[in-house]
Amino acid sequence: MKRVTLVDVAQHAGVSRATASLVVRGSPLVSASTRKAVEDAIAELGYVYNLGAARMRAARSHTVGVIIPNLTNPFFAVLLAGIETVLEEAGFAVILGNSYDSPAKQDLFVGRAREHGVDGLIVCPAAGTEKRFIEDALKWGIPLVQTLRTVPDTSTDYSGMDQHDGMHEAVNCLYDFGHRRIGYVASTLFHSAHKERLAKFREAMSAKGIEPLFVRHLESTHQAARMAAPEIMGKRTRPTALICHNDVLALGLHRGLCDLGVLPGRDVSLIGFDNVAEADLVIPGLASVATEPFNVGKNAAELFLRRISAPEAVHSSRVEPTYFVQRGSCGPVRDFAEA
Amino acid sequence: MKRVTLVDVAQHAGVSRATASLVVRGSPLVSASTRKAVEDAIAELGYVYNLGAARMRAARSHTVGVIIPNLTNPFFAVLLAGIETVLEEAGFAVILGNSYDSPAKQDLFVGRAREHGVDGLIVCPAAGTEKRFIEDALKWGIPLVQTLRTVPDTSTDYSGMDQHDGMHEAVNCLYDFGHRRIGYVASTLFHSAHKERLAKFREAMSAKGIEPLFVRHLESTHQAARMAAPEIMGKRTRPTALICHNDVLALGLHRGLCDLGVLPGRDVSLIGFDNVAEADLVIPGLASVATEPFNVGKNAAELFLRRISAPEAVHSSRVEPTYFVQRGSCGPVRDFAEA
DNA sequence: CAGCGCGTTTAGATCGATCTAAAAGAGAAG
DNA sequence: CTTCTCTTTTAGATCGATCTAAACGCGCTG
CATH class of the missing domain: 1.10.260.40 (lambda repressor-like DNA-binding domains)
Structure with a gap:
């Protein structure tokens, strides 16, 4: 046979x-x-x-390498779903790589993808990815789209989100509720999205003429955030509001605060980022800045398709808007004695 | 150049x-x-x-097609992560397909995977997949591993989980707390895992000599479950405990019950399945049967590798154990007037 | 009827690796 | 020095498609 x-x-x-x-x-x-x-x-x-045979003579393989830092995080999983949906429709096969935020694993995967003859790469770069990584890809003639994060000092197509609007809306909401002592809870992964979000926070704060009360870095897990609640609320000058880099941190903190008997929205206001499904499940609901990872993924794939059809076109960016979703965890400042 | x-x-x-x-x-x-x-x-x-050129003469392409029903669901995303981790290690590339639980999309993807010359498929079959789907793959000589779900009347390698232990522990816990009026909340996707879990529930109940109070089918979303809470608690004979097919339903119901002023663990006991990270974040914590999707994924990939190296070996199964995790949402029956 | 243009079809070379079967080289034994 | 292993290397065919450039058939025109 x-x-x-x-x-x-x-x-x-x-x-x-x-x-x-x-x-x-x-x-x-x-x-x-x-x-x-x-x-x-x-x-x-x-x-x-037989695509393999065809690829030998023809230029295109209809295959794309997609690198994601961590599939276990639903946020990235949804991003991937967005990418996959568009590429599938366009007749491209997705070769998946999970970098676990390790540049070494990422390099390994690109090597493999090259052997498979991918037409290009869509990458959310692992934290700590070097400039060389991007430059090599371009040198090898592999079209590359960055998404969600960018490697510093590199220029490629990029699909991300506009951190500005959501963050400003969030800070303004707190400000209007009377909050002035606002702390920021960041993660320990220092990639571009992390930095940009923090920068936008600082910008929004200074637009209102206030200084961040503190910036605290935590490992991005429910557990770490939950454990950190006592320390954060035990500071000499106690914050009246907290903004978190993502909902993982915010939800963990939400629970940690409840453990302490500090009720979010009444005793302290709490805002997360990403507006994950669970934000609406906790009590009180977690106010959060909605970012649409599925759309960001779709945009990335569309940029890629455009790049394939016009390899020499000038690099372009797509940013997905973000918007603040108000819920119970965010309320007016409580007029208890200023410590 | x-x-x-x-x-x-x-x-x-x-x-x-x-x-x-x-x-x-x-x-x-x-x-x-x-x-x-x-x-x-x-x-x-x-x-x-150049793997493409090599594939033309050599038999193997070091490529596997992986079909997942819905990437947006973190449960499947983690399953995929498990699969990817093992295959990556073994030097295989993963070509990803998201079926959105549609057999038609699934067929389309298999066609594409064949053109790409995959060495085999790892599939969590879309709800409603026909027997023909599996038979065709085998007829075409494509090794196929099913995971999490199986198409009825088919025989392939299979990586799933043992619904028995977790479900029995859960029912026994409720029984020991004095619960007798126990309802089951299922999803509307009728695949094998759904049926098996429900069957195990019935089995565990009759082992204790009690009848299920009801079985209610809901769309598997937070929203649908939350909305259904009033109806479920408004039944003529009110349940004292609920077991849900998964944590999505359980968490939605958790919130829905709270909305009604019915406190899980005190007024009604609530148990979910999957033990997602968020189960520990809500208050009171959601008791849940832990299933380890990452391990199920790893098992599936390992079965696949075994199949590749021994194509004619007899089909085998791997089932990952499940175990009950007790939390605040599950407590003693309250001695209010029996309606 | 030769010559031209147009739409279709095709033979042969080619992509970049792997397979097969045989050749070349290096020692050892007779 | 020949013969015989055993190891190492190689030429040539091959996988299944695509490309190029030429050929074919057919109607139309001068």
Whole structure:
């Protein structure tokens, strides 16, 4: 039982393999009658197109390498879903790589992707990725789109989100509720999105003429945030509001605060980022800045497709808007004695 | 600027391409000195192995198609992470397909995967997948591993979990707390895991000599479960405890109950499945049966690797244990008037 | 009827690796 | 020195498609 090839199809249809090849590629050069004959032969023999063989002569492999830092984080999983949906539709296969935020694993994966002859890469760079990584890809002639994060001092297509609006809305909401002592809880992964979000926080604060009360770095897990609550609320000058780099931290802190008997929204206001589904499940609901990872993923894939069709076009960026979603965890400042 | 091929490497090292080929494949047939010469040439020229060309003659492509019903669901994302981790390690590339639980999309993806010449498939079948789907794959000679769900009346390698222990522990816990009026909240996706879990529930109940109070089917979203709380608690005979098919339903219901002023663990006991991270964040904590999707994924990948190396071996199964995690949402039955 | 243009079809070379089967080289034994 | 292993290397065919450039058939025109 041998594999069915174009030669078999051609023979069965009584044409040459060149003609059969034209049919499978949907060329307009063949007449309607021969096209029909070949298509019938294909159906009858159960022919399967061999992309590997085609790739050897033709330029494109219809394959894209996608690198994600951590699939376990639903945020990235949804990003990936967005990417996959668009690429699937366009007839591209996604080769998946999970970098676990390790540049070494990331390099390894790119090597493998090159062997597979990918047409390009869509990358959310691992924290600590060097400039060299991007430069190499370009040197090798591999189109590359960065998403969510960027490697410093590099220029490629980029799909991210606009941290500005959401953060300003969040800070303004706190400000209007009377909050002035506002702390920021960041993660310990120092990538571009992390820095940008923090910078926007500082910017929004100084626009209101106030200084951040503190910036605290925590490992980005529920557990770490929950454990840190006593320390954060035990500071000499106690914060009246907290903004967190993401909802993982915010939800962990939410629970940690409750453990202490400090009620979010009444005793301290709490705002997260990403507006994950669970934000609406805790009591009181977690106010959060919505970022749409699915759309960011779709944008990344679309930028990639554009790049493929116009390899020399100038690099472009797509930023997805963010917006503040108010919930119970965010309320007016409580007029208890200023410590 | 042309691509570097094995011919270039061979020339540069002063050997034939056949020898160079042996080196890249790590054959023991070459002497240490020529091996070194070729390796130097590879490094110097920046040669990249062309898997596409290799695949044409050799049997294996080192590529696996992985089909997941819904990446947006963290449970599946973690399953995928487990699969990817093992396959990556073994040098396989993962081609990802998101079926959105649609058999049609699934078929489409398999077609594409075949064109890419995958060595096999790891599939969590979309709800409603027909027997034909599995049979076709086997007919085409594509090794296939099913995971988490199985298509009825099919026999392949399978990586799943043991619903028995966790469910029995959960029911027994409720029983010991004095609960007798226990309802089951299922999802509306009727796949094998759904059926098996429900069956185990019935089994565990009848082992204790009690009848399920009701089985209610809900769309598997937080929102749907939250909205259904009033109806579920408004039944003529009010349940004293609820077991949910997964934590999405359980968390939604948790919130819905709180909205009603019904406190989980005091007024009604609530148990979910999967023990997602958020189960520990809500108040009171959601008791849940832990299932380890990452391990299930790893098992699936390992079964696949075994199948590749021994294509004719008899089909085997791996089931990951499940265990009950007790938290505040599960407590003694309250002695209010029996309706 | 030769010559031209147009739409279709095709033979042959080619992509970059691997396979097979045989050759070359190096020692050892007779 | 020949012959015989044993190791190492290689030429040539091959996988299944695509490309190029040429050929073919057919109607139309001068």
